[in-house]
Amino acid sequence: ETGVTQTPRHLVMGMTNKKSLKCEQHLGHNAMYWYKQSAKKPLELMFVYNFKEQTENNSVPSRFSPECPNSSHLFLHLHTLQPEDSALYLCASSQRTSSYNEQFFGPGTRLTVL
Amino acid sequence: TQLLEQSPQFLSIQEGENLTVYCNSSSVFSSLQWYRQEPGEGPVLLVTVVTGGEVKKLKRLTFQFGDARKDSSLHITAAQPGDTGLYLCAGDRGAQKLVFGQGTRLTINP
Numbered sequence: 001e002t003g004v005t006q007t008p009r010h011l012v013m014g015m016t017n018k019k020s021l022k023c024e025q026h027l028g029h030n031a032m033y034w035y036k037q038s039a040k041k042p043l044e045l046m047f048v049y050n051f052k053e054q055t056e057n058n059s060v061p062s063r064f065s066p067e068c069p070n071s072s073h074l075f076l077h078l079h080t081l082q083p084e085d086s087a088l089y090l091c092a093s094s095q096r097t098s099s100y101n102e103q104f105f106g107p108g109t110r111l112t113v114l
Numbered sequence: 115t116q117l118l119e120q121s122p123q124f125l126s127i128q129e130g131e132n133l134t135v136y137c138n139s140s141s142v143f144s145s146l147q148w149y150r151q152e153p154g155e156g157p158v159l160l161v162t163v164v165t166g167g168e169v170k171k172l173k174r175l176t177f178q179f180g181d182a183r184k185d186s187s188l189h190i191t192a193a194q195p196g197d198t199g200l201y202l203c204a205g206d207r208g209a210q211k212l213v214f215g216q217g218t219r220l221t222i223n224p
Contacts, residue, residue, distance in 0.1 A: 004156070031210060042118070043157075043202070043214040056210070090156050094210070100145050100164065101206045105156030 002026055004106035006091050012112045013081065021076040021109045023091030031096040032074040033103065034066060037088040049074060050096050081113045117141055118205055120215035128223050130192055135218045137203035138185045143213075144206050146186045148177055151200040151217075193222045 004025045013019050025032060034046040048056035049068040063085075065077040074091055088110050092103040121136045137146070145164045149157035161170050163179035163186060170177045174197075176189040190197055200219050204212040 033210075040216070042216045043204075045211060048210050050210070092156070096210070100147075100162050101210055101212055102147060102159055102162055103212065104159065105149075107155050 004091060004093055004104055006089075006106035006109050008109060009107065010110045010112075012114065013078070014114050015081060015083070017081075018077070018079040020078065021089055021091075021111075023074040023076075023106055025072055025074075025091075025093035025104070025106075027093055027095075027104060029093035029095050029104070030071050031094045032068060032071070033092040033094075034074065034076055035090040035092065035105075037090055037108070043090070047076075078111075081111075083113050086111055086113045117213045118203060118215035120201075120203060120218050122218060123216065124219050124221075126221040126223065127193060129194055133190050133193060133220070135188045135190075135201055135220070136185070137187070137215050139205060139213075140184065141205065141207070141213075142183050144183075144208060146179055146183070146206065147204045147212070148186070148188055149202040149204065151202060152198075157200075157202055190220075193220075195222045195224050198222050 007022045030051050032049045036044045045058050046060045047066045052068045063080050067075040088108045090108045091106045094103045119138045147162045148160045151157040161177045166181045166183045168179045174191045178187050198221050200217045202217045203215045
């Protein structure tokens with residue numbers, strides 16, 4: 001595997017389900033991010049992790065719970081979601097010590113909440 | 115409040131034509147990045163511009179950063195169907211926060 005991978009690529013869940021999104025980066029980076037991409041809206045930063053520590057929570061509802069066990073893996077645990085949470089969830093990584101915040105994205109998980 | 119405004123939001127042109135996409139803000143950014151996103155994929159970094167007035171070329175794509183580092187443009191010469199995609203600009207506000215524009219959806223018709 002190369003770059004940033006995300007699983008699953010597509011997910012349909014009911015509002016009472018619990019599911020998790022997984023992201024893995026194979027770039028040796030030390031920062032990882034979760035973004036939400038909705039139709040007609042700019043990418044919204046959700047969470048930032050540096051060296052496994054969460055450094056940013058952009059006022060995300062508690063029904064989204066991130067987990068970063070190491071610098072290469074990032075999870076987004078989902079529970080009791082709402083239909084408006086349907087979107088493309090993108091994971092990205094970067095090198096924290098780089099001069100520019102150039103981020104490398106995975107292909108995303110297309111989430112549909114029924 | 116939309117910090118980065120991209121225009122146009124949609125653009126459909128014929129193969130071989132030239133086009134320019136704009137990314138404007140009232141805020142100053144330490145750097146600005148352009149990404150291209152194709153259906154079913156995540157954004158892919160095309161270029162980073164850092165210095166006010168900087169111009170970078172990537173084959174038929176020319177990127178310019180405004181003198182005041184508040185705006186940027188992307189010019190494509192002789193567009194090809196392979197240029198079709200969603201073009202996103204993103205400003206670096208520091209603290210690892212990128213602010214994205216809403217994107218320009220470009221379609222190049224054969």
